[in-house]
Amino acid sequence: MLATTLLQSKVLWYVMRASGLVALVLLTLTMVAGIVNVRRFATPRWPRAVIALLHRNVSLLAVVFLGVHVVTAILDTYVSVGWLAAIVPLTSHWDRFWVGLGTLSVDVMFALIITSLLRSRLSHRTWRAVHWLAYASWPLAMAHGLGAGTDTGAVWAEAVYALSALAVVGAVGWRLRQPTGRTLPTARRPTLATGARS
Amino acid sequence: MPTPSLRDAWLRRSRTATGLVAAGSVAGVGLFAALAAEPHHTVTATSSTASATSSTTAKSVAASGSTATTTTTLQSPTTTPTSSSTSTTTHASSGGS
Numbered sequence: 001m002l003a004t005t006l007l008q009s010k011v012l013w014y015v016m017r018a019s020g021l022v023a024l025v026l027l028t029l030t031m032v033a034g035i036v037n038v039r040r041f042a043t044p045r046w047p048r049a050v051i052a053l054l055h056r057n058v059s060l061l062a063v064v065f066l067g068v069h070v071v072t073a074i075l076d077t078y079v080s081v082g083w084l085a086a087i088v089p090l091t092s093h094w095d096r097f098w099v100g101l102g103t104l105s106v107d108v109m110f111a112l113i114i115t116s117l118l119r120s121r122l123s124h125r126t127w128r129a130v131h132w133l134a135y136a137s138w139p140l141a142m143a144h145g146l147g148a149g150t151d152t153g154a155v156w157a158e159a160v161y162a163l164s165a166l167a168v169v170g171a172v173g174w175r176l177r178q179p180t181g182r183t184l185p186t187a188r189r190p191t192l193a194t195g196a197r198s
Numbered sequence: 199m200p201t202p203s204l205r206d207a208w209l210r211r212s213r214t215a216t217g218l219v220a221a222g223s224v225a226g227v228g229l230f231a232a233l234a235a236e237p238h239h240t241v242t243a244t245s246s247t248a249s250a251t252s253s254t255t256a257k258s259v260a261a262s263g264s265t266a267t268t269t270t271t272l273q274s275p276t277t278t279p280t281s282s283s284t285s286t287t288t289h290a291s292s293g294g295s
Contacts, residue, residue, distance in 0.1 A: 018230035
């Protein structure tokens, strides 16, 4: 009864749009925390270990909201996306290209999460190589939002996109300005219980 | 190597920060969903009409050189976009926005 009401109402449609934007914001926070941490940014109040834990926790939160976004997109009856399109890019019945970019971003994110969870079993080089894909995941998600998002054009949505872009571009710019070779060898990096190294 | 108490403090801080981010995210979904439910194109239509009118205003002022013309022309955005905003509202509430 409740499920039927939900499916017939517009709640799923609005939750799908909102959770997509929140997932993008969380992905942005994850990116920024990862970028500043890799260059050993720290303050007495925000030591590296805390930033590393925050990076991990926020990335898992992003996955949760991404899950909500994907599930509501599939369940919603206004657009026909299809279950397959959640995993395989360019198979959506609706807005194939832009939805496909979103699917690619999800696939990359899952590769990042899985390799990070299995990090102790992987070589640092392999993990790092996969983690570089994060730099592809964020622009893919941004392009998906701009292209497929029906809120693109609304002032508030444009503000979210602009602030997210500003945050990531600022963090990347800051990282590039830092002198190279400042990262510590893997064995000497500070760890905190759960393998939160970077 | 951090002391156990320092480690606990770091863990608490990261948990607090994560909790705040999680709460903000849930609130964000609510806020964005409410904003998405509004017919936002009305705002765009109004602002574009307003800017179009203000450019007309500028031309009118330039032509006549009087402030009276300015006042009269600026009142038009409140009435002009009514028809366009109504049509967009229907579009947005049907889900396409």
